[in-house]
Amino acid sequence: MTEINAFPQTLTIAGTDSGGGAGIMADIKTMQERHTFAAAVVVAVTAQNTLGVQDFMALPAKLIDEQFASLAADLKISACKTGMLADAEHVEIVAANLRKYDFGPLTVDPVMIAKGGAPLLAADAIDSVRQLLLPLATLVTPNLPEAQRLTGMTITNADETEAAAHYLQQLGAKNVLIKGGHADQSEVRDFALLASGDSFWVSAPRVATKRTHGTGDTLSSCITAELAKGKTMAQAIRLAKKFVAAAIAETIQVGHGHGPLNHWAYRGAEAWD
Template sequence: MSNIPQTLTIAGSDSGGGAGIQADLKTFQMRGVFGTVAITAVTAQNTLGVFDIAPIPLATISAQIKAIAEDFDIQAVKIGMLGNSDIIQCVAENLEQYRFPQIVLDPVMIAKGGASLLQQDAVVALKQYILPKATVITPNLPEAEALTGIKVVDDTSAERAARLLQQWGVETVVIKGGHSGNSQSAVCLDWVFTPTAQFTLQAERFPTNQTHGTGCTFSACITAELAKGNSVEQAIRTAKAYITAAISNPLNLGHGHGPTNHWAYQDEK
């Protein structure tokens, strides 16, 4: 058997290549792990927006996960866009059946351009079926509020939201502060709550719209690092450094919210 770390991303396809499974696979490759996929939806999108979403049939989603689980040694799974409650329940049933060691959930709800990527009734299903299985969850501020009903504006509210998510079964919560209304701040702050510790991560805030796929990339990097056997804290810190490099070295592609630079971090090392 190969000793190459192997990962699975269960997410939507982004035809623009900046987010979704495309961003995940690029990140996996750059972090030295082999990535496999189970596609939940095909989208027509670019840096300007999302123009069409076609969910994949449930039987096909299950067949993809089954094919991967029966042939590859998956050490960590990243879950991204699920779209609706039926797909959420389908994915949850497969997670229950195959018992992958570690699961990183990026609760994708809204695209950078504003398009909804998760139906409202699906939020309840996500909390009920997927959260209890998650090793790490990585909501941004709007997603944390949508999940918990708590508006995160400071350390106290961040802890309240995180502890609620942990009560629902998540082990480690990373609340990303990049969507903070305080855009004039020179620092972007993330809050991390593990079962045994809590800390913050800071990075310089860069005034750029080249941020399409940041959430996907960040969570995919955590997944890759976990698959390599790194601790949750190590994985999160590496992912923070990785996404900071990806944002601060833009590719300047497209005419809207451009994709991040997935090879910038390796260039800096």
């Protein structure tokens, strides 16, 4: 007889995307594709599509607290991640709950701006992310603009990327993955700095497409799922890079703007596990 809660369970703590391409929707799709059971704590609700974010509203603190308590009372979360957290107040609420409950390794995806340019994190919340979330993070996964905002550093080359990763580690994040999608290069190169001090670059060919909505959410969710299944951090990062590369390369035609990834493109690639 299979033990209750033996199946790997993951948690996304973020905002919804009514268009289905990013946020909690992308997280759950990815976690499911990677054979984990996905749960969610909804921090904010957005009205958005591939053309942009039209509106959003953050949920009351009491309801967020109750979602955390409800999951802790029943499920056995093996790894979790954060995404859109809206503002400083909600960063504080989430951080307090993450200190209260053990939901396994925490991946912090410091979502600040939507693909279409809409702000998803208030400017005054960046200090809260630095001070409250990074010390709890098993991994932080900023893109280049987010890494620059978190560190206050200019990042234009490999040396500056590596220096920024070390700075983020000094702020408390055990492992750091700086994503290079915003760089103007023929390959998308991401830099990983591990808790051990080891580091490496992962790369994939750049695909000429606007259908990259939810890339960061998908990457961090895939890493979360792999950690929940017991993969090492290096293994999880390398596999997630392949997952996202396949999801971008095998595009689907949805929406008139920044379209979503193809979250099932990676199916059948057991050799990559």
